[in-house]
Amino acid sequence: MNLRDLSYLVSLAEHKHFGRAAQASFVSQPTLSTQIKKLEDELGVALVERTPRKVLLTEAGREIVARAREVLTEIEQIKAIARHTIDPESGTLRLGIFPTLGPYLLPHVVPQASERFPRLELLLVEEKTDALLKLLREGRLDAAVLAEPIHDDQLHAEFLFEEPFLLAVPEHHELAKRKTLKLDDLSDQSLLLLEDGHCLRDQALEVCELSGASEKSGFRATSLETLRQMVAANVGVTLLPTLAVKPPVARSENIHLVQFRGHAPSRRIAMFWRKSSALTPFLKKFVAVFRELPRTLLDPHTLPDPAPHSAQKTRARVAPRPRHRLKEMPSR
Template sequence: MNLRDLHYLVALAELRHFGRAAQACHVSQPTLSMQIKKLEEEFGVSLVERAPRRVMLTPIGREIVDRARHVIHDVDQMKELARRSRDPEAGSLRLGAFPTLGPYLLPQVLPALRTRFPNMELLLNEEKSDVLVANLRDGKLDAAFLALPLSDDRLHAELLFEEPFVLAVPSGHRLAHAPHLRIGDLVDEQLLLLDDGHCLREQALDVCGLAGAHEKPGFRATSLETLRQMVALGNGVTLLPELSVRPPHVQPDGLELVRFEDPAPHRRIALAWRGSSPLDGLLRNVAATVRAAVRI
């Protein structure tokens, strides 16, 4: 048994198809099948239940795959630790961001990160917050931009900035030209919100509760761009994060942005990573670079 065989087994567990697993591992299907069979012979148990057009793990196969993932992760961490000892700021950094932040934050901070860490390769991943947290825990990401608070005490978070919300309304709305918008001005308004799983949805619902506003029933958007267009068409109002309304991002015709008086509702953005990560020192420097680059 070697590490390569464990990679084959994990790929098969994730893809549930010998052909796709072989393709993902850059080997032929007969090669992958033969190595899985050798693993079963070495362990003396069946790891995979083979059926026409279907691949399932046996109960012991699932347990061994779980342990294989930990082994692969630990070996990757050892390699990373050794490489970082030679040059702490070289190599790749797997960085995650959630969809209502990544497209607006990353273009602002990537130039600063490339200047500060010229030998570092950034591998970017965009997912909803719960997926990012799971990937951090599993070692699939080194760090992620997340909104506070975090519920996982295994993660360390460095606060980067507080991002205010602005209210997006149709041009003819009663609040379109309000000079000093207060939370209470939203009473009885129907807010257009994102679908479940987006942390911005939960943040907006918190504001709704404070303001006496309500979610518009029967509507769930999948992106900020959909929210903007629906507001511009007069279907309701919504909250947008400050970074998403700054140039070069252009608002559609028929939409007005109204800012709140201080203290404005906001979200707190942090860079988070595992507390046990060997990259702790590097990630603190990354967080400091991002903090300095963002202008709110």
């Protein structure tokens, strides 16, 4: 038995297909199949059930795969200790982040991380929270940026920042006239929410419970951008995190953003990693990149100016442009 064969078995368990597992392992399908058969012969038990369409693990196979993952994770930890002993700020960092945060936070973090740790290779994985936790526990991620709370005694958490929410309403909605809101002002509103599996959905439902608001029935979005477009199309109102409305994100037309008075509803963001990780000393340094973000980035009071189309409409009422001139596109 060797580590290579264990890695083939784990790959087969993940892909449930010899061809895809071989491709992921950078070997031919006959090679992977032969090594799995040799492993079965050595152990004296069947590890997989070969069906015409997919591969199923036997009961023994599932138990051995679980142990094999632990072994391979420990081997990676040993290699990581050696790499970071030689050069603590080099090597590869596999970092997970969830979809309603990644596209809005990473443009601010990645350049700073590259400047601070120029020899570090940062591999980013964007998945929903449950998938990231699974990858983290299995050792396939070194750390993950997630929304609190996460209840797992095996994981260490480092708080990064708190991100307030704003209410996004159509341009001519009754609440668009308000400069600020109280939670109680949402009591008669139906909010557009994300589909199940997004942590932002759970956070929005908590706001609904506190304010007396409800979920708009018949619609669930797959992304924040879908929510944004639905608000712009006058379908309803929703909650948006502050980072999702800050540059370089383009300000959407026909959307008005309203801040909450006092302590706004928000989400707490932290970085999680395994308590047993050999990368702990470095990860504590890496956390500083997130904590040093400009305060204005997370401040809903410093929103960008509204999209220029509104000002153009105002000017047009006073002095219409000549018809032969090209229409000026809103800046992004």
